[in-house]
Amino acid sequence: MDTAIEIRDLTKTYGTRRGLTGLTLDVRAGEVFGYLGPNGAGKSTTIRLLLDLIRPTSGTATVLGLDPLRDGVALRRRVGYLAGDFVVDGRQKVRECLRFLGALRGGVAPARIEDLADQLGLDQNATIKSLSKGNRQKVGLVQAFMHTPELLILDEPSSGLDPLMQQTFLDLVTEAAAAGQTVFMSSHIMDEVEAVADRIAILRDGALVALDTVADLRASAVRRIEVSFGHRVRIEEFRGLPGITEPILDTTETTLRAQLTGTPDALIKAAARHTVTALHTTEPHLDEIFHAHYAAAPQPAA
Numbered sequence: 001m002d003t004a005i006e007i008r009d010l011t012k013t014y015g016t017r018r019g020l021t022g023l024t025l026d027v028r029a030g031e032v033f034g035y036l037g038p039n040g041a042g043k044s045t046t047i048r049l050l051l052d053l054i055r056p057t058s059g060t061a062t063v064l065g066l067d068p069l070r071d072g073v074a075l076r077r078r079v080g081y082l083a084g085d086f087v088v089d090g091r092q093k094v095r096e097c098l099r100f101l102g103a104l105r106g107g108v109a110p111a112r113i114e115d116l117a118d119q120l121g122l123d124q125n126a127t128i129k130s131l132s133k134g135n136r137q138k139v140g141l142v143q144a145f146m147h148t149p150e151l152l153i154l155d156e157p158s159s160g161l162d163p164l165m166q167q168t169f170l171d172l173v174t175e176a177a178a179a180g181q182t183v184f185m186s187s188h189i190m191d192e193v194e195a196v197a198d199r200i201a202i203l204r205d206g207a208l209v210a211l212d213t214v215a216d217l218r219a220s221a222v223r224r225i226e227v228s229f230g231h232r233v234r235i236e237e238f239r240g241l242p243g244i245t246e247p248i249l250d251t252t253e254t255t256l257r258a259q260l261t262g263t264p265d266a267l268i269k270a271a272a273r274h275t276v277t278a279l280h281t282t283e284p285h286l287d288e289i290f291h292a293h294y295a296a297a298p299q300p301a302a
């Protein structure tokens with residue numbers, strides 16, 4: 001099977017509120033798929049539909065070749081799910097809770113649970129209700145990963161984790177991907193997704209606005225370029241060059257700043273007529289791309 005998740009024209013409305021509109025998307029088996037969007041974009045709605053926690057208004061989804069509406073029980077064994085609002089009974093100790101959840105998944109080796117808890121620095125003797133938000137999130141992560149599911153569906157998995165633990169989480173994702181597991185993870189934070197995802201979808205107001213590989217999203221993005229010269233130059237030389245927009249000179253007329261799309265070849269050749277003392281480009285961060293998509297999309301009618 002090449003497709004882990006197949007979504008076709010999936011729509012969910014909450015009364016008059018739009019949750020998700022006409023989403024069509026394939027997640028390939030074995031890939032790490034980043035599902036990005038600002039709060040309220042429809043990420044959790046999509047994920048809940050995939051797990052049959054809510055029912056679609058129209059459209060279909062297939063998960064591991066199964067219909068979530070009919071094959072929910074079979075699916076739960078093969079999927080590791082971390083809810084955006086992960087909650088468990090607060091009176092139990094972490095160890096009891098994880099063993100119980102492991103039994104529900106058809107049995108998980110205690111050593112596997114120990115190993116994951118150790119990696120995340122989670123004290124299994126603590127009572128759930130005594131845990132901080134970050135430590136509760138770790139319980140959520142352990143239960144999602146512990147049965148080594150074919151597919152991980154993680155809703156904002158690193159929320160509440162400190163930067164060190166975020167990295168540990170990303171290592172878990174990388175390990176899962178290396179073992180052939182598919183990972184579908186939502187986030188409103190670009191950095192973490194950028195580091196591990198093969199492909200990224202950007203969702204806005206319940207609709208898909210971009211879907212591409214991380215590399216291609218970055219290549220199509222605008223980066224900033226700055227060239228410093230050993231003497232004054234004229235701005236006219238740099239206007240209208242392919243790939244260059246908004247060229248400006250600083251007040252000393254020796255440093256050029258511009259926006260660059262695609263190859264810098266034309267700019268480099270124009271600059272090489274002069275003595276170049278420094279050259280800087282900033283790699284676009286995915287969050288800039290993301291904000292560009294966000295800003296470029298037409299505003300919904302009031």
Ligand SMILES: Nc1ncnc2c1ncn2[C@@H]1O[C@H](COP(=O)(O)OP(=O)(O)O)[C@@H](O)[C@H]1O
Pocket residue numbers: 014017018019020037038039040041042043044045046
């Ligand atoms: N149970 C619900 N009842 C009414 N509106 C909802 C409900 N759940 C989500 N929504 C609305 O659907 C939209 C998408 O929400 P959600 O999927 O939670 O977004 P995200 O997870 O991307 O932050 C939001 O406008 C939200 O207010």
Ligand SMILES: [Mg+2]
Pocket residue numbers: 043044045084155
């Ligand atoms: Mg959400």
